[in-house]
Amino acid sequence: KNQVEQSPQSLIILEGKNCTLQCNYTVSPFSNLRWYKQDTGRGPVSLTIMTFSENTKSNGRYTATLDADTKQSSLHITASQLSDSASYICVVSPYGSGNTGKLIFGQGTTLQVKP
């Protein structure tokens, strides 16, 4: 069964610190892996998108890595800010899912950044 598991479930860090969120998936084959940020009461917003052949993708202070051999991805946040407090969702598109919306969503990691 196609699954995406994220860890930790929740995380609290101090402002200015770095953190890394993990995503393990069983989806195979897959087209791409995405990381989304979801603020409370808002919809998910795309941070990074990586195809199966890419190893890393950056978006400002956010850097995503992908190891297709071990089926693991991580999202590293550098120099955290209070505005980084949100839920971070890992999403995998099975190969051939096309424009069907049949994405496999992780349950998310809730990050709280404290002053």
Place this chain on the structure above:
Amino acid sequence: NAGVTQTPKFQVLKTGQSMTLQCAQDMNHNSMYWYRQDPGMGLRLIYYSASEGTTDKGEVPNGYNVSRLNKREFSLRLESAAPSQTSVYFCASSEVVLGYTFGSGTRLTVV
């Protein structure tokens, strides 16, 4: 750009009542989707419309109907609401596989 707009933002229904969630996008995307998000779970696909004039079931379609009114609008209808449909509903659209844009969500409570 407004992106994907959902209405209403909040709604409380009594069991058995019906309602329609509205979604409109202004990005000229061909494909649109409805998802639900429940605590501790990933988003789940309810219905999708790969192009204007077509709709198909997703993972959890029971109790819902959809209408792709035109290229911009995709509505979700609950004919007889049940407490199990209490959730946050997200509409999304995309043009190519790589780009999904989500609305801000509708928080629905069925009592």
